[in-house]
Amino acid sequence: MTGTEIYKRTPAYEREAREIRLHAPQWKLLLAFDGQRSLSEVALNAEVSFTEALPLTRKFLDQGWIEEQPITLDQYLKRMGARDVSATGAAVPPPTVLHQPEKETAPAPPSAPSPTPPPLPASPAAEKKDESSAAPEKAPAAKPSNRAMRLSAVVDFITSLVGNIGIGQLLVYRVFLRVPPELLLAEDIASVHLVGDTSLIQSEKLQKAIADAVNAVAKRQLPDSVFAPA
Numbered sequence: 001m002t003g004t005e006i007y008k009r010t011p012a013y014e015r016e017a018r019e020i021r022l023h024a025p026q027w028k029l030l031l032a033f034d035g036q037r038s039l040s041e042v043a044l045n046a047e048v049s050f051t052e053a054l055p056l057t058r059k060f061l062d063q064g065w066i067e068e069q070p071i072t073l074d075q076y077l078k079r080m081g082a083r084d085v086s087a088t089g090a091a092v093p094p095p096t097v098l099h100q101p102e103k104e105t106a107p108a109p110p111s112a113p114s115p116t117p118p119p120l121p122a123s124p125a126a127e128k129k130d131e132s133s134a135a136p137e138k139a140p141a142a143k144p145s146n147r148a149m150r151l152s153a154v155v156d157f158i159t160s161l162v163g164n165i166g167i168g169q170l171l172v173y174r175v176f177l178r179v180p181p182e183l184l185l186a187e188d189i190a191s192v193h194l195v196g197d198t199s200l201i202q203s204e205k206l207q208k209a210i211a212d213a214v215n216a217v218a219k220r221q222l223p224d225s226v227f228a229p230a
Contacts, residue, residue, distance in 0.1 A: 002166035003050060006069045007042075007057070008035030013065035020065070029056055035069040072191030073176065149207045151199040153226040154214070155192065161218055171218060178213035179206070200228060 009030070013020075022030065029046040037045065043053035060066045158175055159168035176184075176192055183206040184190070189199055201207055211222045 003038060003040035003043075004166055004169070005039050006035060006037065006071060007033040007039065007060075007066040008069040009033055010064060010067050012063075016065070026056055029053060030060055030065065033060070033066045070191075070193045073173065074191065147227040147229070149201040149210065149226055150228050151189070151192065151201060152197040154210060154222065155197060157223060157226060158214065158218060161220060175210070175213045175217045178216060179209045183209050 013030075025046070025048060029042065029048050032042040032046045034042075039053065039057060040050060043050050046053070048056070057066070155172055158172045162168045162171060172192065183203065187199070187201055187203055187206055189201075201210070214220060214222055
């Protein structure tokens with residue numbers, strides 16, 4: 001547990017509530033799980049240290065009194081202090097804009113052209129230097145796949161790239177912030193669940209956008225295992 005998890009009380013708790021026997025501080029912690037606040041926030045509200053809250057939370061989970069509450073991408077962005085969502089429900093990236101349009105500047109007044117000396121012939125050494133300093137070619141675009149991409153497999157792959165679950169979850173959201181929201185909405189993907197997401201992505205444009213985002217953020221290529229069997 002990283003403290004970022006959000007839990008809510010279950011129907012099993014509602015059925016057994018009158019028979020449960022706990023100490024008062026434990027009741028305060030259990031009742032604080034409302035499906036809105038993270039584990040760290042719940043522990044702070046219940047005046048219990050995070051170290052003490054961990055074993056109690058595991059006990060509540062084992063008893064079936066609480067369960068993890070998945071949140072949408074929009075809810076996550078709000079919790080992280082990002083801008084609010086737009087009227088269409090598409091996620092708006094955080095204040096750090098990756099592709100901010102350049103400001104237009106007024107054109108400079110025309111001036112008399114200065115005489116340009118004729119270019120000197122390039123030496124063979126200079127030509128070799130120019131070839132070596134040329135910008136590297138872009139990697140060839142991935143061939144379109146006729147198979148559906150499993151969103152859960154993409155999330156699992158991204159999370160597995162780091163050893164910490166919390167950092168892995170942040171990496172997932174960093175990746176999907178680079179995916180055009182209109183492509184996600186076209187596939188009816190309004191949120192990304194970190195566990196057990198059953199979404200299948202059929203659009204080749206969205207598949208490529210996700211692969212490009214993983215490459216840009218995590219510097220990795222998506223493996224073939226993220227696609228459903230043909």
